[in-house]
Amino acid sequence: SQKIEQNSEALNIQEGKTATLTCNYTNYSPAYLQWYRQDPGRGPVFLLLIRENEKEKRKERLKVTFDTTLKQSLFHITASQPADSATYLCALDGPGNTDKLIFGTGTRLQVFP
Amino acid sequence: DAGVTQSPTHLIKTRGQQVTLRCSPKSGHDTVSWYQQALGQGPQFIFQYYEEEERQRGNFPDRFSGHQFPNYSSELNVNALLLGDSALYLCASSGTGGYGYTFGSGTRLTVV
Numbered sequence: 021s022q023k024i025e026q027n028s029e030a031l032n033i034q035e036g037k038t039a040t041l042t043c044n045y046t047n048y049s050p051a052y053l054q055w056y057r058q059d060p061g062r063g064p065v066f067l068l069l070i071r072e073n074e075k076e077k078r079k080e081r082l083k084v085t086f087d088t089t090l091k092q093s094l095f096h097i098t099a100s101q102p103a104d105s106a107t108y109l110c111a112l113d114g115p116g117n118t119d120k121l122i123f124g125t126g127t128r129l130q131v132f133p
Numbered sequence: 134d135a136g137v138t139q140s141p142t143h144l145i146k147t148r149g150q151q152v153t154l155r156c157s158p159k160s161g162h163d164t165v166s167w168y169q170q171a172l173g174q175g176p177q178f179i180f181q182y183y184e185e186e187e188r189q190r191g192n193f194p195d196r197f198s199g200h201q202f203p204n205y206s207s208e209l210n211v212n213a214l215l216l217g218d219s220a221l222y223l224c225a226s227s228g229t230g231g232y233g234y235t236f237g238s239g240t241r242l243t244v245v
Contacts, residue, residue, distance in 0.1 A: 062239070063238050065236070066235065069233050114189075121176075123176045126175055
């Protein structure tokens with residue numbers, strides 16, 4: 021069955037550095053991949069969507085890459101700030117390219133001043 | 134512009150009881166999906182409603198049912214509650230265009 025893996029260990033970085041989070045998937049080929057931010061006790065907030073025919077997408081300090089050969093997406097936050105501290109979730113459309121999203125378990129990012 | 138509104142925010146129920154959670158989608162969105170998120174896990178897809186019909190369903194038992202109304206709002210019903218149903222229940226709405234989902238803040242359900 022399809023599987024999505026995100027680094028379960030928290031990522032701790034210093035303010036101003038670039039944070040890089042990884043999302044790996046197996047056993048199917050999604051049409052698109054999404055990244056969400058989730059703060060404790062809140063719902064996920066949509067950040068970026070990248071399609072299978074796109075290699076890279078940017079939005080302000082955020083950058084996402086999508087390598088369908090490696091079955092991997094990288095999510096970068098440049099010039100990180102303490103306000104970026106949150107859990108970041110990777111999500112893919114389900115097998116058969118349905119609208120249902122399959123989420124990873126998320127990676128918690130902590131940015132220290 | 135109001136986003137997705139869910140009610141109630143918190144709920145405590147006893148095993149065996151039934152619960153109804155409510156969701157109003159973002160203005161302009163016509164599709165509503167429900168997710169269950171256990172602590173420390175990613176959201177798990179329950180089902181999706183479009184044009185008042187269940188369009189897709191995840192691996193959840195029939196105890197989980199839903200409804201969508203003509204104004205696109207939706208309800209999630211869970212019967213015969215189990216301790217394992219304790220979780221954050223998230224509603225997400227979307228429209229055409231494939232620009233991601235808008236999630237509500239969720240309903241925290243605790244079954245005791």
